[in-house]
Amino acid sequence: MKLLKDKIAQEGKVLSENVLKVDTFLNHQIDPELMQAIGEEFATRYKDEGITKIVTIESSGIAPSMFAGLTLGVPVVFARKRKSLTLTDNLYTSKVHSFTKNETNDISISQNFLSSDDVVLIIDDFLANGQAVLGLLDIVEQANAKTAGVGIVIEKGFQTGGGIIRERGIRVDSLANIKSLANGKVEFFEEASTR
Amino acid sequence: MKLLKDKIAQEGKVLSENVLKVDTFLNHQIDPELMQAIGEEFATRYKDEGITKIVTIESSGIAPSMFAGLTLGVPVVFARKRKSLTLTDNLYTSKVHSFTKNETNDISISQNFLSSDDVVLIIDDFLANGQAVLGLLDIVEQANAKTAGVGIVIEKGFQTGGGIIRERGIRVDSLANIKSLANGKVEFFEEASTR
Numbered sequence: 001m002k003l004l005k006d007k008i009a010q011e012g013k014v015l016s017e018n019v020l021k022v023d024t025f026l027n028h029q030i031d032p033e034l035m036q037a038i039g040e041e042f043a044t045r046y047k048d049e050g051i052t053k054i055v056t057i058e059s060s061g062i063a064p065s066m067f068a069g070l071t072l073g074v075p076v077v078f079a080r081k082r083k084s085l086t087l088t089d090n091l092y093t094s095k096v097h098s099f100t101k102n103e104t105n106d107i108s109i110s111q112n113f114l115s116s117d118d119v120v121l122i123i124d125d126f127l128a129n130g131q132a133v134l135g136l137l138d139i140v141e142q143a144n145a146k147t148a149g150v151g152i153v154i155e156k157g158f159q160t161g162g163g164i165i166r167e168r169g170i171r172v173d174s175l176a177n178i179k180s181l182a183n184g185k186v187e188f189f190e191e192a193s194t195r
Numbered sequence: 196m197k198l199l200k201d202k203i204a205q206e207g208k209v210l211s212e213n214v215l216k217v218d219t220f221l222n223h224q225i226d227p228e229l230m231q232a233i234g235e236e237f238a239t240r241y242k243d244e245g246i247t248k249i250v251t252i253e254s255s256g257i258a259p260s261m262f263a264g265l266t267l268g269v270p271v272v273f274a275r276k277r278k279s280l281t282l283t284d285n286l287y288t289s290k291v292h293s294f295t296k297n298e299t300n301d302i303s304i305s306q307n308f309l310s311s312d313d314v315v316l317i318i319d320d321f322l323a324n325g326q327a328v329l330g331l332l333d334i335v336e337q338a339n340a341k342t343a344g345v346g347i348v349i350e351k352g353f354q355t356g357g358g359i360i361r362e363r364g365i366r367v368d369s370l371a372n373i374k375s376l377a378n379g380k381v382e383f384f385e386e387a388s389t390r
Contacts, residue, residue, distance in 0.1 A: 029272045029308045030257075032265035058254035059273065062225075066258050070227035077224045078254065113224045 001175040003037055005188055008154065008176055014184045018128075018156070019100075026125055026153065027060045038175060039067020042123060042151040045173050046072070049148040051121045053077060053114065055140060057107060057132055060125035064153055068123060077114065079107040079136060092142040094135040099128075107135050114143035127152040127174060130161025137170070149173060156181075157189050196370040198232055200383055203349065203371055209379045213323075213351070214295075221320055221348065222255050233370060234262020237318060237346040240368050241267070244343040246316045248272060248309065250335065252302060252327055255320035259348055263318060272309065274302040274331060287337040289330040294323075302330050309338035322347040322369060325356025332365070344368060351376075352384050 013021040025031040042064070054076040056065040062078055069076040081096075082105060090111040097104045114120070122136050133150055140147050147170060155162050155174035158181075166172055177189040208216040220226040237259070249271040251260040257273055264271040276291070277300060288303040309315070317331050328345055335342050342365060350357050350369035353376075360367055372384040 023305065024307075025270075028275070028305055029270050030261065030264070031270055032261050033268075035261060036265060059257060059275075062254060062257045063261050063271075066225065066227050066230060066261050069225070070231060073228075075220075075224050075226055076258075080223070080254075110218065110223055112219075 001038070001041055003034065004153070004176045007031070007034060008186055012186055014181045014186060017181050018159070020154070020156070020178065020181055020186065022154065026063075030063050032063075035063040036067045038064045038153055039069075040071050041175060042068040042121065042173065043071035046121050046148060046151070049121070050119045051148055052118045053120050053145075054123055055079070055109070055114070055120050055136055056123045057081070057136060061123055064125070064151075065123045068121065068151065072121075075113075077109055079109050079139065081105045081107055092139045094138040094142075096131050096135040098131065107132075107139070109139050109143075111143070114140065114145050116144035118143065118145035120145050120147050121149060121151060122147060123151045123153075125153045127155040127161045127165075127172070128159045130159075130164050133161065133165055137165070137168075151175075154178065196233070196236055198229065199348070199371045202226070202229060203373075203381055207381055209376045209381060212376050213354070215349070215351070215373065215376055215381065217349065221258075225258050227258075230258040231262045233259045233348055234264075235266050236370060237263040237316065237368065238266035241316050241343060241346070244316070245314045246343055247313045248315050248340075249318055250274070250304070250309070250315050250331055251318045252276070252331060256318055259320070259346075260318045263316065263346065267316075270308075272304055274304050274334065276300045276302055287334040289333040289337075291326050291330040293326065302327075302334070304334050304338075306338070309335065309340050311339035313338065313340035315340050315342050316344060316346060317342060318346045318348075320348045322350040322356045322360075322367070323354045325354075325359050328356065328360055332360070332363075346370075349373065 057079040091108040093108040149171035152174040157177040180187040252274040286303040344366035347369040352372040375382040
């Protein structure tokens with residue numbers, strides 16, 4: 001997606017060979033127009049897949065998911081990273097290890113909001129080692145729902161997550177797929193979208 | 196806002212005299228069409244105030260903020276919640292006590308995304324005791340930015356937060372203002388919006 005790749009080229013900060021900071025438009029400050037374009041792109045790609053629900057994870061997955069959900073006319077459910085007091089019983093839960101923070105969290109979704117009737121589009125901001133998406137896939141499986149695919153804003157294609165998920169036969173659409181962050185420069189794969 | 200009050204009446208679950216659960220459309224599953232209507236309502240109310248930035252807090256404030264930001268043509272910045280910050284470089288921080296969770300968290304916004312040139316609309320999902328909004332107001336003050344007002348999706352008007360903030364001369368727009376949750380029933384104040 002050219003609009004997104006241009007934005008990354010202009011505003012992304014390469015902090016190391018593994019870390020790209022995009023907090024001017026995605027992870028802290030958010031650009032609503034770009035999120036709308038991203039959400040609509042996901043919606044266009046999945047419009048014939050019979051999606052009934054968008055599943056994402058707090059916090060940075062919520063913004064692009066809102067616009068995908070609006071365009072597809074379906075609700076968005078976001079997984080919580082820890083349990084709150086009003087949300088205890090009736091949960092699907094999975095463990096997600098964060099390599100950046102070096103900690104493992106439970107993520108959870110209420111059983112009220114996912115069922116075997118659902119066809120799910122999973123959306124997240126980043127795909128690196130794939131832990132968050134694997135946790136969401138686990139939750140969708142627990143609900144006996146169907147995953148139509150995974151929509152990712154920025155994939156770090158030089159890390160293992162995308163390969164692991166695609167090897168499981170799951171469709172992954174990344175709107176920007178990064179080949180390398182070496183020498184302080186962002187290099188993209190030619191084809192950002194891979195089925 | 197009638198659409199919102201109808202939704203609360205239909206789907207809100209009164210768990211106690213103080214707790215209203217609205218996780219079917221706001222706090223866990225999110226209704227994108229309703230969020231769009233809410234965001235556009237905030238934008239309409241603040242269209243002549245010269246807003247340059249929406250400030251909210253993760254996670255449930257993000258969805259309505261996206262649509263307000265899109266309509267007003269301004270970025271959204273969400274404050275992050277953290278247990279406690281060791282690295283506080285380049286951050287505005289404030290402490291927020293959660294009575295529901297009985298814990299105090301630091302909230303923070305990067306100094307890159309708020310300055311004395313900004314006119315801020317603060318948006319949050321709930322206003323109860325006002326701790327989260329007071330923390331955001333503190334951060335806006337640290338940046339020497341101006342707060343044009345506070346947009347709240349659901350105010351629990353029988354709690355103290357709204358009064359505390361309005362007494363400081365700050366405009367608060369609540370789209371649904373709850374008078375009472377007694378006897379398992381949601382009762383609204385006549386006028387949901389108060390300046």
